Amino acid sequence: MSNHGFFQITQKLFLRDGEKLLVLRDRKSGHGDLPGGRMNEDEFFSDWSESIFREVSEELGEQIKIDVNPEPIFIHKHRVNEGNFPCVIIAYTASLVNGNIQLSDEHDFMDWVNIKDFDPSKLFSEYMLEAVQLYLKKHA
Template sequence: MSKHGFFQITQKLFLRDGDSLLVLRDQKSGHGDLPGGRMNEDEFFDDWTQSIFREINEELGEDINIEVNPIPIFVHKHRVNDGNFPCIIIAYNAKLIDGNVKLSDEHDYMEWVDIKKFDPKNLFSEYMLDAVQLYLNQYA
């Protein structure tokens, strides 16, 4: 008899400024990443957008002002680089209102890429590559 799985939840933003999409690179793994991150245990029964904005403040700084559509655009499987834990990506559309990104030490690279020309294979891998490709197929 198989047992139920336990999975972490990561909320990721496809953060846009017009036709530009913000992509990041994880400093530890060297793999492509998107703004957002894993939900803490004590955030599960709260409004999940609080978890998103906590992660955005940590990763992009407090000077950035964004709008997040709270309705997920898709759900995808993932393995978290740190510990290789099975994880569920919940993806959201978001747009930049104003402000400047100030990267935390979690990421060592960022770029606003043109969604019509961007090839994610150079930066992203595995399930995150699948998720970004899914997004580009729908929205580019």
């Protein structure tokens, strides 16, 4: 008999400003990251975009305004660095409307990289690297 698994849901944004893509670095792991994060239990039965906007305001500051396309561009797998939990990544595209980013203490580095010549392997690893490579292949 097989056991059904329990998995967490991570929603990540490919946040663009024209040809530039926002990349972050996780302070704890030192690995590349994208804006977004895990859904809380109480958010599961709500509108999932509320979870995205909560994460974005936590990670990038209250005054940033973004436009998120609610249609996922792909689904990928991931292990959360803390606790090694298996996670489903749901990836979305978003664009910066206005505002200045105020990084939270979750991340210690950010950059707007050019999607045409960015090499994600210098910053990202494992499943997040695969996700960014997948995005760049389709959208660069």
